[in-house]
Amino acid sequence: MSPQTIGRDRDPAGRPRNARPRDALGRPLPKGAAGVERVPDDYAPSPEQALDDALRYLAEERPFHAHEVLEARWKTGPSAERGLWQGLAQICVGLTHIQRGNVRGAATLLRRGADRITQYGSGAPGAVAFDLEGTARTARLLADDPAADPSAAIARVAATLRPATA
Secondary structure, three states: OOOOOOOOOEOOOOOEOOOOOEOOOOOEOOOOOOOOOOOOOOOOOOHHHHHHHHHHHHHOOOHHHHHHHHHHHHHHOOHHHHHHHHHHHHHHHHHHHHHHOOHHHHHHHHHHHHHHHHOOOOOOOOOOOOOHHHHHHHHHHHHHOOOOOHHHHHHHHHHHHOOOOO
């Protein structure tokens, strides 16, 4: 075991896990502290479930947790979709940085996420339906003004992720 892995939380297969509790903004708390409920390490959502859960967390103004949901889909979904879910997760991390007042980090992650999802053209692969172009456009606008009101920024992104009603 390398010195870097000593003391790190790991699952039985040796993959890193972070069992430290986190606050509502996703910041690690000391071990043993009371934190908010986390997305389970073994969570493997369908595309629809990932979007539904991410939207629920965004409605609660918890973009870090929305990021965890989208990251779970990125890591467990088909390889052809991984860039989409990774980009959406990065956008949510950008929103987390806005909440934390880290404007530089917010701008970087929002742009990176927008660039990644733009590779999918005008539509998301699979059965999910949301405004992909609008999500990228909104992320870029927020990257240009990352000091935006966190609640408004989260609501703007969430609005683009809601499936259009027929």
